[in-house]
Amino acid sequence: MSRNRTALMLVDIQYDFLPPNGSLAVANGADILPTVYDLLDHTHFDAYFASQDYHPIGHVSFASAHPGAEPYTITRILTRILPDYHPIGHVSFASAHPGAEPYTSIQVPKLNSNETVEQMLWPDHCVQETHGCEIEEGVQKRLEKLQKSGKVVEYIKKGANQLVDSYSAFADNQYMAFTPLVRLVYTHQIDKLVVVGLATDYCVRATAIDARKFGFATEVVQAGIRAVFPDNAAAVLQELESWGCSVV
Numbered sequence: 001m002s003r004n005r006t007a008l009m010l011v012d013i014q015y016d017f018l019p020p021n022g023s024l025a026v027a028n029g030a031d032i033l034p035t036v037y038d039l040l041d042h043t044h045f046d047a048y049f050a051s052q053d054y055h056p057i058g059h060v061s062f063a064s065a066h067p068g069a070e071p072y073t074i075t076r077i078l079t080r081i082l083p084d085y086h087p088i089g090h091v092s093f094a095s096a097h098p099g100a101e102p103y104t105s106i107q108v109p110k111l112n113s114n115e116t117v118e119q120m121l122w123p124d125h126c127v128q129e130t131h132g133c134e135i136e137e138g139v140q141k142r143l144e145k146l147q148k149s150g151k152v153v154e155y156i157k158k159g160a161n162q163l164v165d166s167y168s169a170f171a172d173n174q175y176m177a178f179t180p181l182v183r184l185v186y187t188h189q190i191d192k193l194v195v196v197g198l199a200t201d202y203c204v205r206a207t208a209i210d211a212r213k214f215g216f217a218t219e220v221v222q223a224g225i226r227a228v229f230p231d232n233a234a235a236v237l238q239e240l241e242s243w244g245c246s247v248v
Contacts, residue, residue: 007047007152007190008039009211011169011197011204013139014052016125016132018198023132024125026199026226033138035223036196040142047152047188049181050135050143051169051197051207053126054157061165063121071123076116079174117174119165120202126159152188156181168206170214182214192217195245196224201232205240212243219246 013036016022018029040048055061063071089095094102126133134140147153156179158166166172170181185193193211195218197204204225211218220240227233237247 003189003191005046005188005190006192006194007049007185007188008043008045009169009193009195009197009207010036010048010050010135010139010143011195011207012051012053012126012199013136013197014126014132015134015136016053018136022125023123024228026228027230029198029226032196032198032224032226033136035221037138037142039194039196039221039224040139040146045151045194047154047184047190048143048146049154049156049169049184049193050139051156051158051179051181051203052133052135053159053166053203054128054133055124055126055159056162057124057127059124059127059159059162059165061119061122061159062124064124066121069121071121073121074118075121077119079115079117128160154180154184154188156184167203168210169203170207170210173206185214185216190216192219194219194221196221198226200225200227201229201236205236208240208245209243212245217246218244219248221248 016024017026019025058065060077063069063073066075069075094100143153156169158169158179161172161177164172164174164176169179171178193216195204195208195211204220208218208220220237222237227236241247
């Protein structure tokens with residue numbers, strides 16, 4: 001039975017994505033702020049989730065980490081198997097190999113380690129513990145005020161693994177590791193996410209699609225988003241609608 005509980009999902013409203021000084025400033029990105037402020041000031045939500053890109057120096061998404069590469073170009077990077085959680089019957093267990101003993105070596109098939117995925121390269125941005133990584137001051141102050149008044153405010157850092165990018169606030173781009181967000185949404189009994197932030201064609205898109213994959217009603221506020229590549233925005237909104245998002 002629906003609980004009719006709604007959360008505001010604030011995606012990456014950080015200085016490095018905002019004009020005039022952001023290293024990866026989204027064109028007209030600051031235009032979203034009046035809408036975001038208004039939602040924070042005047043609309044009731046049962047929880048507030050704010051994601052932050054939180055990259056280490058030399059992150060795989062930085063063009064500077066790839067000698068000779070330029071920002072806003074696409075390269076290919078190796079896929080990464082990140083978690084180390086063993087299922088029953090894992091290949092490393094002696095019990096999975098009849099007659100084998102622990103602490104002995106056997107030959108096993110070699111996995112293909114050369115598979116790659118596309119990676120858009122960006123200017124260095126949202127490096128941990130820098131000003132550019134911080135949430136925009138007006139948003140941050142409002143979140144702090146809400147938290148002091150007893151509202152649920154949760155922060156989700158993403159992109160901290162140097163070897164894999166993370167557009168979605170739910171998971172990295174290869175779905176090898178997940179942020180706490182889905183657990184927090186369930187913990188706070190949220191049914192619906194209202195999504196604003198930056199940027200339409202990357203982190204907003206990925207977050208909204210993952211919200212639908214997890215079965216949450218998802219509303220994307222057009223006045224509260226802007227795209228890195230504005231010519232792509234209309235197609236992205238159509239894609240989000242095809243996933244079942246409501247675009248308002």
